[in-house]
Amino acid sequence: MTxxxxxxxxxxxxxxxxxxxxCKIQDRIDAHARTLIAHSPFVLLATAAPDGSCDVSPRGDPAGSVLVVDDRTLVLADRPGNKLHDSLRNIVANPHAGLLFVVPGMNETLRVNGRAKLVSDAPFFEDLVVKGKRPKLAVVVEVEQLYMHCAKAFLRSSLWRPETWPDRATxxxxxxxxxxxxxxxxxxxxxxxxxEKGSQYQY
Known part of the structure; x- marks a missing residue:
């Protein structure tokens, strides 16, 4: 290898x-970014520990569940999971985080980099309730960089083309x-x- x-x-x-x-890199959430965030039901959260080891965690909720508090602040609810809390542990130790927002059927994605923190209560928690469940924690991200990522990765992968998907039975x-x-x-x-039984209790 070279x-x-x-x-x-x-x-x-x-x-x-x-x-x-x-020039496309912005430092705030503009109207276009707000629209994409409002339509994204799926976001990837990237974090890193102080030693440099990294983690990427998928986050899914109904579209519109990620809150835009102002033009520099995003909020993601933390839903129950496996309790390893890799992302949360990293954020406590190292606040730098990256987000990748995905909108179904759209080949472009929205990338956000910033500083994250965990909060256990705030006035906006009532807006994070889904199916009657209020999260115990939320991730607040202060936006430092925001920009659109081009469509090439999704086009190359044919991600949104069902005819290219593998047979689940295989x-x-x-x-x-x-x-x-x-x-x-x-x-x-x-x-x-x-x-299957456990997946019914999403919240």
Missing amino acids: EIKTLDELVELTGEPLDQVR LPSMGTVLKGQMGLPQSVPELDAML
């Missing part, structure tokens, strides 16, 4: 971005994966039934 070890080597190989690309079920990775005593059908 490893790239310096920024100069990287720039020599890939080149510098055009001025118009640099893929392992979650129960199959857990049985193989963890050696659990339950059978695969038992594990799949437990997971």
